Amino acid sequence: MIESIMLNVCYILIVSFLFHVLIWQLFLPKREQIFIVVNFTAIYIASFFIVDYSGFGVWEHIYGFLLYNSVVFSYVITYTAISEDSPSLTIVRKVFEKRKEGCHERDLNRVINDDLIVKDRILPLEKSGMIVLSKNCITLTSSGVKWAKLFRYLDKLMGTKEGG
């Protein structure tokens, strides 16, 4: 039974990914990650009208759903690294580019500038309704407070320190 669940999930994933590529060629959605989830979910639901699921019980459907979503979830996370340039990867790239003569730390400071912090990191927080940026001052919204509390709790649980 797992064989047929696995094959079904693989087929649906391939079709969903092809649709995703096709849509991205036509236009780039504003909220890309949400659109990916919608696309993959829509194709999964559509599969119920196309694929023959006779012989599948409740648990087979639950297994298929969890398998499918673990892959989709991983892809959505990876997509963030595709759409936004990570500072760590940018640094590694720069060091590799200068592999013959060796890279100085000052070369890296030219690659990452303060605009990146404001445009790529702070403005999206305002756009997603977590902070309010007014007269050069940042305050948290109620949603921002909830997230901040959650991450402070995770800091304690995971023994992690400040980010950046």
Added chain:
Amino acid sequence: MSYIQNMLAIVFVSYFLFILAHLALIHLFKVKNQVVLFPSCYVVFLSLMLIASCSLSGSGSLFPVMFSNGMMFSGLVYGYFTLFNLNISSLRIRVLKEVYAEGELELDKLLANYNSKTIVENRLERLLRGRQIIIKDQKLYIGTPVFLILSVFLDVPKKILLRKKIQDL
């Protein structure tokens, strides 16, 4: 319990044991670079999960069981790893936490404390600790090329989906 229920139970029990073991190791040994523990914990628990799956799979083919359970377990671990890594490296989360601690924060003050130089220093320190970058004669070189391979690997979907120019390597 049916066969599928057993498989789901194995995956989720292994996942929760993985998280518990990882957190326990961090707190017991006060490990500074917590991310380093991930690969070893992942390999151990993935192996245990696959052994348990195979032993309960009966006479059926082992590949689909190993592949499906392995994928599900890896997807869950990846989610946990991302959440963990986000807490360590995300500037957005740091901004949220700092504003929460201060009540309100001036943008200029934030940029004074946390500018491009600080980002480079923090990231470089992490990359040096993970030996992704090494120092020779006060110059930086690539050490273990995991991040470099990841960067090249991400170029393919960047090119296909976003039509971004692939940087020459």
